[in-house]
Amino acid sequence: MNVLIVDDEQHVRDAIKLLVDWDSLGINTVLEAENGQAAIAIVEQYKPEIIMTDMMMPIKNGVDLLEWLQNYSPCSKKIVISGHDDFELVRNTIKFGGMDYLLKPIDPDQLNEALANAKDCWEKEELSRHERCKQNIQINQSKPVYWDKVLSNMVSEPNYYSSIQDDLRSEFGITEEMKQCQIVILSIDMMERVVMNKFANHRVLLFFSLTNICNEFLRKKNIGFAFRYWNSDHEIILLCWQGFDKLNALLTQINEGIYAALHGRFDFGVGTVQLFPKGIQQSYREAQTALKQRNMLKKTTWLHGYEAKDSPLPINLHLTDYSEKFRLAVWSSNADEIHAAVEEWIRAVKQIPVINIEQLDLWWHEYTVLRSKWLRSLSSDNSELELTSEKDRFFTVLMDDQGRFSIELWQKELEESLLALSNLITKQQHREKNVIYDVIQYIENRYQQEITLQDIANQFFLSREYISRKFKQVTGENLSDYLVRIRIEKAKLLLLNPNLKISQIAQMVGYADEKYFSKVFKKMVEQSPNQYRKQN
Helix, strand or coil, rough: EEEEECCCCCHHHHHHHHHCCHHHHHCEEEEECCHHHHHHHHHHHHCCCEEEECCCCCCCCHHHHHHHHHHCCCCEEEEEEECCCCHHHHHHHHHHEEEEEEEEECCCHHHHHHHHHHHHHHHHHHHHHHHHHHHCHHHHHHHHHHHHHHHHHHHHHHHHHEEEEEEHHHHCCCCCCCCCEEEEEEECCEEEEHHHHHHCHHHHHHHHHHHHHHHHHCCCCCEEEEEEECCCEEEEEEEEECCHHHHHHHHHHHHCCCHHHHHCCEEEEEECEECCCCCHHHHHHHHHHHHCCCCCCCCCCEEECCCCCCCCCCCCCCHHHHHHHHHHHHCCCHHHHHHHHHHHHHHHHHHCCCCHHHHHHHHHHHHHHHHHHHHHHCCCCCCCCCCCCCCHCCCCCCCCCCCEHHHHHHHHHHHHHHHHHHHHCCCHHHHHHHHHHHHHHHHHHCCCCCCCCCHHHHCCCHHHHHHHHHHHHHHCCCCCHHHHHHHHHHHHHHHCCCCCHHHHHHCCCCCCHHHHHHHHHHHHHHCHHHHHHHHH
């Protein structure tokens, strides 16, 4: 779900992003615009489901934006966050479909509640839209989904066969005389780059295309049926009930059909022939094993039959052994350092004669653990620091033109992933520092006034705890100590003027009580104000 924040003040947009618990709301993308005109361009490109907007902005204000949204993005949910308690603005908010009108300074509970309500409302309406769409789908278009689920249940629990036996006979002609079965797995966890590029954002379409191609060959001779396995996010299962002696030749034809349609080929894991239905799980596990244990560095065949053999010895090379080199390179924000760290890791990988899916999964798991650890160490408030793009799983699209696992492509993707992580961390650090520098400027402009931590929190729409902690991290000094130091430095300058009384100077730097001012001054300077004046 996408959310767009529209406000001409950067610190307000930053504050909103910090105040919202995005993870609990299931919101993964937060977009920003500094006025209504910029917001329109973003809405046209990204179509955010929820839009939060200020009302008083340059170029195109909030009222004009709400009116445009009413006409061109009617399904989006609108929330107004304004510093003006104005009836006319509220009236326009209601007129153009706004769900809520929040006043600045923003109350975090009200903001999160408004977002939750907007999200729930959008999801209910979206569900209703989907239901209306489903009603227009003809029954023959929904049948493949039905069989995906039914046959997935049978693979997971063979005893389920007895409850669907009549349906299988009616649909596929599977009779009691068919006593054997064989499972083939087509896995999309490793695919050629040309296919990945084509279907990067259309995973469902890829499954649909592959199952249709497979079934063109399987159903023609009533050999079996291909379906998406619902207990896995990357497997298509070919359930075969006859023609076992010709299966390998048929799978080759299927792969050529896939190449003709999609310009890429896939690996097939082939289990052994087992009794039907009770042996279906055994054949499935064998097909899985055949895929997992294939050597990704060599491409001698697209068909991988199961062979009963001892598991290969584990490779004693862990990505975590290089974690400190990776961490220092990421925190350096230097592309050359990242390249050097990855290059050292790749040299070790190239010494390995066999790399299979199980090994890649282990390295991927180690990488995600390291990345999560680095992000957590940066700040407990960084709910935004999540990398969810397809590039994060840096070995999913790394096949060369011959269908072999490419270490060179993997190196490039790993470097890009680490560089993206480094840029994200740097951006977050800069953003937090910029907020604190704004706080410093605020203090230096108002040191002569009564300033509390709550006043600062209200001004910047942040919690007191967050400001206090971040101020200490950025400056190395407590906020209260910083304020005292600024006041005393200003007082030292004023004491050089002999025409000003001590009581006047105390008032001018924010102390109503002269005695308290003198006490604080002496503690900081180790001299009373009078002594300092005489000496200087």
